[in-house]
Amino acid sequence: MACAVNGCKNLKRFKPKGVTFYRFPTGSLLNEWLRVLDKGSKWQWTNKLICSEHFSQNDIIKTGVKTIYL
Numbered sequence: 001m002a003c004a005v006n007g008c009k010n011l012k013r014f015k016p017k018g019v020t021f022y023r024f025p026t027g028s029l030l031n032e033w034l035r036v037l038d039k040g041s042k043w044q045w046t047n048k049l050i051c052s053e054h055f056s057q058n059d060i061i062k063t064g065v066k067t068i069y070l
């Protein structure tokens, strides 16, 4: 499975060093992710992942709330 971010080449099956893959969240955070990724609401996000290269470490570790930075 590839990272859903356009232009990102990270693949989960290659287990890139130091890269974690995240599922899409539910609720208002999902809408935020779709907006940042420029995807419409009909885009199939359920089987997609985004890798940790697009998040701030602080967001992941301290708050558990993941915000995407492209």
Ligand SMILES: [Zn+2]
Residues within 6 Å of the ligand: 003, 004, 005, 008, 009, 010, 050, 051, 052, 053, 054
């Ligand atoms: Zn990625």
